[in-house]
Amino acid sequence: MKTFHLADPDATARLGATLAANRPAHAVVHLRGDLGAGKSSLARALLRALGVVGTVRSPTYTLVERYPLATGGEAWHLDLYRIGDPGELDYLGLDSDEAVLWLVEWPDRGRGALPAPDLEVRLAVEGEGRRAELIACSDAGARWIETCEALVLTPE
Template sequence: MIQLHLADAAATDDLGQRLAAHRPAQAVVHLHGDLGAGKSTLARALLRALGVTGTIRSPTYTLVERYPLADGREAWHMDLYRIGDPGELDFLGLDEGAASLWLVEWPQRGGGVLPAPDLRIELAMEGEGRSARLLADTDAGQAWLQALGHR
């Protein structure tokens, strides 16, 4: 586990860049936190660092946005806040092997339908900034955290 204080948006961007620099070839990230905790901000920073250009939209209403990455693979950014039942995910055409990176906001609303996370990131408001707690749930996630190190 890594616990960080993100003092401002630049610190959140830095975390996204560091996550991108050390990510495994295939990864699922569950982003937890209240509204406004920085889940989308962190996802955008990570996607930018992976070479996504143009607008990075919030998937609040579309539920999933797909992005081509600089390495030729694809990342999916999902926001399940509006999901009423995990069965609704069946209509999105999600195939676990189709994306090399899943960034899932509000994963608890996806029930047992989502793939298990390699990394869970818990974000919370903390004074003027945010706290970020990174927890590994798989060997790949643990290796990711070790590569990320402490700063």
């Protein structure tokens, strides 16, 4: 596990860019944290760094937003806060092979219906900024964190 202090929105953008620059070819990220912890902000920063242009919406009401990536495939950003039962995910068309990146907010609500994560990011408000904990959940996730360490971000 690596912990970072994100002092401001620019630090969140740097973390998103770092994750984007080093992501595995296929990756699943679980984003955890209370309301307002910065889950959607980090997802938006990561998607922007991957070249997504135009509006990057929070999928609070749509549940899933799909973004084509220049490198091929799609990034899927899910917000499962409004899901009452994991079975509801069956109606979202998440069974295709188009997704090369899953960014899942409130993943516990989809337990058993989602692919296993490679990386878990726990976000929390900390003073004026945020605290981000990156936890590897697979070998690919562990390598991902290792490559992030050497870049702009300095772990606490």
